[in-house]
Amino acid sequence: MRVLIASCSVTYEGRLGASLPRATRLIMIKADGCLAIHSDGGAYKPLNWMNAPNTIEESRDRIIVRNPKNETLTIDIFEVLTDFSHEMGDDPGLSKDGVEADLQILLAAMPESIEPGLTLIRREYPTAVGPVDLLCRDASGQTVAVEIKRRGEIDGVEQLTRYLDCLHADTALGKVRGIFVAQSIKPQARVLAESRDIGWCEVDYDALRGKRPDELKLF
Amino acid sequence: MKFRVERELLTEALSAAARVASNRNNAMPALSGVHMSVKGDSLVLTCTDNDLSVRSTLSVGGARDGVAVVSAKLISDIVRSMPEEKVTVDAQGDDVMVSAGKSQFTVPTFAATDFPNILVAGTQPVAISAKVFGEALGQVVRASSSDMQRLALTGVLMVAEPNSVCLVATDSYRLAVRELPGATMLGHGAEIVVPGRALSELERMIGAAETMTMALGENRATFEVGGATLTTTLLNVEFPKYRQLISAHYPNKVTTAREPLLEAVRRSRILARETTPVRLEMSSNLIRLSVITQDIGQVVDELDAKLDGSEITVGFNSQYLMDGIDAVKGDEITIESTDPVKPAVLRGVGDKNYLYLVMPQRLTS
Numbered sequence: 001m002r003v004l005i006a007s008c009s010v011t012y013e014g015r016l017g018a019s020l021p022r023a024t025r026l027i028m029i030k031a032d033g034c035l036a037i038h039s040d041g042g043a044y045k046p047l048n049w050m051n052a053p054n055t056i057e058e059s060r061d062r063i064i065v066r067n068p069k070n071e072t073l074t075i076d077i078f079e080v081l082t083d084f085s086h087e088m089g090d091d092p093g094l095s096k097d098g099v100e101a102d103l104q105i106l107l108a109a110m111p112e113s114i115e116p117g118l119t120l121i122r123r124e125y126p127t128a129v130g131p132v133d134l135l136c137r138d139a140s141g142q143t144v145a146v147e148i149k150r151r152g153e154i155d156g157v158e159q160l161t162r163y164l165d166c167l168h169a170d171t172a173l174g175k176v177r178g179i180f181v182a183q184s185i186k187p188q189a190r191v192l193a194e195s196r197d198i199g200w201c202e203v204d205y206d207a208l209r210g211k212r213p214d215e216l217k218l219f
Numbered sequence: 220m221k222f223r224v225e226r227e228l229l230t231e232a233l234s235a236a237a238r239v240a241s242n243r244n245n246a247m248p249a250l251s252g253v254h255m256s257v258k259g260d261s262l263v264l265t266c267t268d269n270d271l272s273v274r275s276t277l278s279v280g281g282a283r284d285g286v287a288v289v290s291a292k293l294i295s296d297i298v299r300s301m302p303e304e305k306v307t308v309d310a311q312g313d314d315v316m317v318s319a320g321k322s323q324f325t326v327p328t329f330a331a332t333d334f335p336n337i338l339v340a341g342t343q344p345v346a347i348s349a350k351v352f353g354e355a356l357g358q359v360v361r362a363s364s365s366d367m368q369r370l371a372l373t374g375v376l377m378v379a380e381p382n383s384v385c386l387v388a389t390d391s392y393r394l395a396v397r398e399l400p401g402a403t404m405l406g407h408g409a410e411i412v413v414p415g416r417a418l419s420e421l422e423r424m425i426g427a428a429e430t431m432t433m434a435l436g437e438n439r440a441t442f443e444v445g446g447a448t449l450t451t452t453l454l455n456v457e458f459p460k461y462r463q464l465i466s467a468h469y470p471n472k473v474t475t476a477r478e479p480l481l482e483a484v485r486r487s488r489i490l491a492r493e494t495t496p497v498r499l500e501m502s503s504n505l506i507r508l509s510v511i512t513q514d515i516g517q518v519v520d521e522l523d524a525k526l527d528g529s530e531i532t533v534g535f536n537s538q539y540l541m542d543g544i545d546a547v548k549g550d551e552i553t554i555e556s557t558d559p560v561k562p563a564v565l566r567g568v569g570d571k572n573y574l575y576l577v578m579p580q581r582l583t584s
Contacts (some may be wrong), residue, residue: 016269018247069370108514109492112570112583120513208494216560217391219459 002029005082006075009126010048013040015072020047022034022078027063029056029186031088035065035073048073099150099205104133106208107148111136113208114181124166127166130159137171151201152185157192164198220257220285220310224277226301226319229308232275233295235447238420240291241268249333253291257281265337266300269437271417272337273424276446281526282309287441288329289315289474339450341438345404347433349444354426355386355397356418358573363415364390371456374412379405387461388415393539394461394562394576395546404433412458413440417451422447435465464576469555469564471528473501477552477567481544483508483520488537490516496534496580501526501554532584533559543575 003029004027010020026038033052050065050073051151057064065073083200104123111118125135125145134146147160160178167176179190179199193200233253239379241250254265262279265272287310294317298306300320310328317324357373363374369391376387384402388395405411423430424447431444441450487497487510500507505525511517533556544552549567556563559582565575 016247016250060485105492109512110494111513123514216581217390218394218464218562218576218578219391 001031001088003027003082004029004080004086006077007079007081009078010198011074011076012071013050013074014069018048022076027075037075093114102146103150103180103181103183103203103208104148106205107146107203108134110208111146113203114179115144115199118144127163129162129166132163132167138177143167143176145176145178147178147180149180149182151184152180152189152202154186154189154192156180156182157189157196157198160193160198161196220255220287221282221308222257222279223305223307224262224264224279226264226298226304226306228277229306230292230295230299230361232277233291233298235273235420235423236264236266237291237295238275239266239268239271247333247335249288249329250335251290251292252288252329252334253294254286254288254331255310260286265334267335267337269335270331270452271420272448272450272535273413273420274337274448274450282349285310286331287315288331288334289326290329291328298327318537338436338439339448340434340441342434342436344432344434344441344443347402347404348433349425349428349431351399351402352431353422353428355399356422356425358548358575359386359388359395359397360415360418360422361388361542361546362382362390362393362575363388363417363418366390370454371412373415374454374456375418375460376412376458377405378410378460379408387458388444388461389461391459392536393543394464395543396461396465396574396576398572400407400572405435408562409435410458411435411440412452412454412456414451417449421449426456464562465564465574466557469528469557470528470553471501471531471557472553473506473526473528474522474551474553474568475506475522475524477544477547477550479522480506480508480552482543483522484537484544486520487518488519488541489532491537495537496582497537497540498534498582499554501556502529502530502534529561531556532582534565534580535563535577536580539577543577546575547573 007024008024012018028036033054035051036046038046050067054068063075101127108120109124111120113137118136121135123134123139124131132145133148136144136146138144145163147156149156157180160180162178164178167173179201180193181201181203183205185200185202190200230253236253244274250268256263260278260281261501262277265274297317302322303319306319313328314325314470315328359375364377378385383398383400421442424444428444431508434441439450439452484497490512491510492512495510495512498509503526506522508520543565547565547567548570551568553566553568554563559579562576562578572579
């Protein structure tokens, strides 16, 4: 993330023409190419912005941002007050309970997205240490416990391990194996899962919501 | 500027304005406003986001001529909430007062000079049947996309054919084509792509109107209906080549009553989730419609039908299927198909002017 505080004026040309007169503003140039211009007020929208992908040309007193739709944002810099960059690292994202709940609903409707032949026995299957997200049966008839997380980390594997310990005690279910499911799973969590004979699977939330890459389209 | 008007009349006009006013207004705040101009007993309301502009005229009790620009959403919400039937709007200095009975709101104005001039298409307007055009929009616009990443699909293609004009929209999952025989609003060979959002607004404006006009400029179109004018920029995009998607012959054709099929699909949606297909098993005298949503339940409906061709089972997105059945006119509908993964075509029996092509959804065993 590059943070630039400068006295500048801004001209936007694209779907409409807009300009910001000369003033001191905060310009954020993000690692993915997005650019946002803020004033010293308001916590919602920037004064102007360009979403990635962008091409950014920079000279001593001017930054020109272009996107593929030929929209152009020209920032004329009169005085640079602060200019620094900082490596932000991976974004853990905004935690939203709804996403995990939605994932569980979607995967309950389409357990074959986790593994071909998988069918649902029950959602929120109760155990002594809490409910298992999905209890399923695989193509060979074996019971499968599925733990679903938005981001797959070691804690999730530990949680599934506890469920499996309980489920193994229930002789009515027969032999039970586990699958750890998340939108993305950290390498450490994968290693831990594999070391405990727990399967893992990454799923695409958007694809599950109906934007499946294999869906049929006219063109 | 000061006027007094029926609350319901102003509410209706301001609702349309609030839909058109720009949401992305930080750079040009006036674009989020409605421009109100009073002259005598006539109030002209104008809104624009620079791509789409709507101007409507209302008869009011004018007390003082003048202009004011005020947040469209704000004044729309204020007028709608007023307790009395008559509303007074009075602009003084940098504020606008909206009052009715004992309620009074005061909101700031935007500088009227910041409000952009509205350009309209300059060519001679062509009269068209509002009833027919409005019906066609209702059948076609629903198939356009709202995904701005695929700009061409957000538009409706209007193309001049030898003796008609065709309206076409597609979001890549379905395609709607409506022919307007004898229509002359486009010159020979002309082809334009009009934003679906503008046509959707136009459809609302048309309502029960009988006549309207359309004028085309180099990069914009202007429609006039009743006392309202809608101007939209045209999309400079290449519309997908849609004709190749429509086969001349489909081996399987099932005919059934339209309304019961629509009701059956609507019922099935109680259980269908976004990704759950509606399964249509089409046999010689029956359509068996079913939805199975794991952990939720299942529904089965049966409808009398007549099949020409082979028995076939096809899955559809329930919303897309319902949209198509709803858009088709007539008491009976035909569904023509080739196989479970190729597009199916919905038409009204005896209606040669409209077709709705929909892509199936894969069925798992």
